[in-house]
Amino acid sequence: xxxxxxxxxxxxxxxxxxxxxxxxxxxxxxxxxxxxxxxxxxxxxxxxxxxxxxxxxxxxxxxxxxxxxxxxxxxxxxxxxxxxxxxxxxxxxxxxxxxxxxxxxxxxxxxxxxxxxxxxxxxxxxxxxxxxxxxxxxxxxxxxxxxxxxxxxxxxxxxxxxxxxxxxxxxxxxxxxxxxxxxxxxxxxxxxxxxxxxxxxxxxxxxxxxxxxxxxxxxxxxxxxxxxxxxxxxxxxxxxxxxxxxxxxxxxxxxxxxxxxxxxxxxxxxxxxxxxxxxxxxxxxxxxxxxxxxxxxxxxxxxxxxxxxxxxxx
Amino acid sequence: xxxxxxxxxxxxxxxxxxxxxxxxxxxxxxxxxxxxxxxxxxxxxxxxxxxxxxxxxxxxxxxxxxxxxxxxxxxxxxxxxxxxxxxxxxxxxxxxxxxxxxxxxxxxxxxxxxxxxxxxxxxxxxxxxxxxxxxxxxxxxxxxxxxxxxxxxxxxxxxxxxxxxxxxxxxxxxxxxxxxxxxxxxxxxxxxxxxxxxxxxxxxxxxxxxxxxxxxxxxxxxxxxxxxxxxxxxxxxxxxxxxxxxxxxxxxxxxxxxxxxxxxxxxxxxxxxxxxxxxxxxxxxxxxxxxxxxxxxxxxxxxxxxxxxxxxxxxxxxxxxxxxxxxxxxxxx
Numbered sequence: 138x139x140x141x142x143x144x145x146x147x148x149x150x151x152x153x154x155x156x157x158x159x160x161x162x163x164x165x166x167x168x169x170x171x172x173x174x175x176x177x178x179x180x181x182x183x184x185x186x187x188x189x190x191x192x193x194x195x196x197x198x199x200x201x202x203x204x205x206x207x208x209x210x211x212x213x214x215x216x217x218x219x220x221x222x223x224x225x226x227x228x229x230x231x232x233x234x235x236x237x238x239x240x241x242x243x244x245x246x247x248x249x250x251x252x253x254x255x256x257x258x259x260x261x262x263x264x265x266x267x268x269x270x271x272x273x274x275x276x277x278x279x280x281x282x283x284x285x286x287x288x289x290x291x292x293x294x295x296x297x298x299x300x301x302x303x304x305x306x307x308x309x310x311x312x313x314x315x316x317x318x319x320x321x322x323x324x325x326x327x328x329x330x331x332x333x334x335x336x337x338x339x340x341x342x343x344x345x346x347x348x349x350x351x352x353x354x355x356x357x358x359x360x361x362x363x364x365x366x367x368x369x370x371x372x373x374x375x376x377x378x379x380x381x382x383x384x385x386x387x388x389x390x391x392x393x394x395x396x397x398x399x400x401x402x403x404x405x406x407x408x409x410x411x412x413x414x415x416x417x418x419x420x421x422x423x424x425x426x427x428x429x430x431x432x433x434x435x436x437x438x439x440x441x442x443x444x445x446x447x448x449x450x451x
Numbered sequence: 452x453x454x455x456x457x458x459x460x461x462x463x464x465x466x467x468x469x470x471x472x473x474x475x476x477x478x479x480x481x482x483x484x485x486x487x488x489x490x491x492x493x494x495x496x497x498x499x500x501x502x503x504x505x506x507x508x509x510x511x512x513x514x515x516x517x518x519x520x521x522x523x524x525x526x527x528x529x530x531x532x533x534x535x536x537x538x539x540x541x542x543x544x545x546x547x548x549x550x551x552x553x554x555x556x557x558x559x560x561x562x563x564x565x566x567x568x569x570x571x572x573x574x575x576x577x578x579x580x581x582x583x584x585x586x587x588x589x590x591x592x593x594x595x596x597x598x599x600x601x602x603x604x605x606x607x608x609x610x611x612x613x614x615x616x617x618x619x620x621x622x623x624x625x626x627x628x629x630x631x632x633x634x635x636x637x638x639x640x641x642x643x644x645x646x647x648x649x650x651x652x653x654x655x656x657x658x659x660x661x662x663x664x665x666x667x668x669x670x671x672x673x674x675x676x677x678x679x680x681x682x683x684x685x686x687x688x689x690x691x692x693x694x695x696x697x698x699x700x701x702x703x704x705x706x707x708x709x710x711x712x713x714x715x716x717x718x719x720x721x722x723x724x725x726x727x728x729x730x731x732x733x734x735x736x737x738x739x740x741x742x743x744x745x746x747x748x749x750x751x752x753x754x755x756x757x758x759x760x761x762x763x764x765x766x767x768x769x770x771x772x773x774x775x776x777x778x779x780x781x782x783x784x
Binding site: 205206207208288369370371372373374375376407409410411412413417 | 642
């Protein structure tokens with residue numbers, strides 16, 4: 138009898154042990170597959186990037202950054218393109234960030250949970266998945282002709298802001314949701330209003346997440362070509378927009394908002410479709426610079442999030 | 452600290468919202484150009500030199516010939532680049548918005564038909580053979596080289612060509628198939644001619660057509676096909692054969708269209724066009740196109756000076772000489 142029981146227990150033990158080894162094996166297989174996917178993705182990106190760097194190597198000098206486009210490939214540069222990209226991103230930032238954060242805070246803190254806020258939520262999530270050319274077409278009808286803003290930096294900035302808005306809203310909401318409820322309860326307990334709670338606590342603590350969303354949105358915007366071409370970005374422009382900062386009062390002017398422009402991806406696209414190999418070198422160099430900028434921005438996002446998270450102690 | 456940041460952000464919002472309501476001031480001193488990507492390299496070269504010489508600002512966009520005409524007929528641009536003549540519906544649209552235009556041919560481009568380096572049989576072709584290959588009826592049926600001409604090998608035939616949005620495609624179909632935009636559907640299409648170069652250079656049975664500059668730059672990868680011209684000779688595309696007119700009918704004129712009103716009222720536009728005509732020969736050659744003769748440029752300049760508006764192309768026509776274009780334009784309008 139006793140032996141029988143012992144045998145049964147041992148039997149069960151081996152069964153359980155083999156079960157555990159089996160499940161552990163699944164664990165290892167999954168980890169292996171995951172590792173393989175990550176490595177192959179990283180290698181793909183690295184190969185693409187290094188390929189661009191090697192192809193574009195002869196153009197990596199200061200002249201390339203300070204010259205205007207030219208019919209002579211070796212004398213051509215991306216000055217008007219990177220200045221254009223930078224100015225467009227400034228407009229995008231100032232249009233998308235305040236709106237996005239405000240919308241996110243409203244939806245999380247203020248909006249009542251009913252069919253209407255559900256509808257908004259579904260729409261915001263859907264907007265993040267709309268192809269960018271659709272935003273371009275919308276902007277062409279609305280900003281360029283409807284509001285009469287023309288084919289300007291302002292139009293391009295607002296168009297890309299539309300593109301970025303859902304990303305900022307979603308990031309803001311995610312960041313706000315991560316704040317424990319007892320922070321809010323403590324603030325309410327000492328008599329803070331909803332506005333004070335949002336302003337002094339909720340937004341403060343969610344900065345990290347919001348900034349990450351903002352920078353990732355900007356990194357997406359910098360590589361966008363389709364919507365910017367649709368609204369009428371130029372290809373050849375050998376002068377810079379009026380300077381935003383002046384020497385005479387009021388020191389700041391907004392004339393640059395109404396200037397025509399080009400951006401990095403358009404310049405690159407133009408060069409890659411030329412017959413001469415020398416222009417392909419320029420295109421590769423421009424591509425490497427765009428990827429570098431995107432990586433830098435994403436890296437910055439990670440760093441900021443890390444620093445802010447470290448500072449917050451609940 | 453953080454409250455200050457918020458304040459800054461909210462001020463920025465108000466400023467940006469406020470700016471939305473400011474009306475845009477049109478910059479009159481900039482010469483605005485848009486249109487074909489084929490003509491773009493010439494106009495870019497002219498604009499570059501013009502800006503250095505005169506300090507007058509010029510911008511050039513690439514919306515394609517059709518997209519360029521849309522803006523041109525809205526009066527947004529002063530000059531429109533075109534790799535094909537303006538179409539009747541585009542003339543109509545311009546007319547509706549009261550835009551009168553001057554049509555100027557500025558250089559030749561040649562469509563070169565190219566094959567793989569290993570292809571040693573199809574060195575010469577007639578237009579009817581090209582048609583047999585590319586016409587809509589060939590779809591799914593003409594798949595081998597020996598179906599085109601008896602004696603050619605039993606190799607698979609694979610076609611590469613520009614997409615339907617390009618002026619090159621329009622011209623090829625009009626010249627070879629004799630019907631605009633009619634083509635078989637089963638060929639590899641790309642808007643980027645470099646993709647076509649890659650395709651044919653790696654495919655023994657491949658054949659493609661595109662602008663001469665793309666062949667000139669890739670001579671080590673591709674062979675050009677001599678095309679039978681109107682006098683019965685097989686001619687290879689080159690600077691010489693295009694300039695003397697023997698490479699026909701696959702060489703075509705490129706155009707710029709001028710807003711007649713702006714030429715009269717805006718001295719910058721006038722200066723730009725004069726500069727363009729003066730340097731078109733030199734600069735078009737430098738960027739890989741084929742210039743007209745000196746006499747032809749003189750005739751074009753005279754035509755421009757009369758400010759004669761309207762197009763020579765009341766219907767699609769292939770293979771007009773510069774002289775014929777200018778004469779037809781005068782006769783038509």
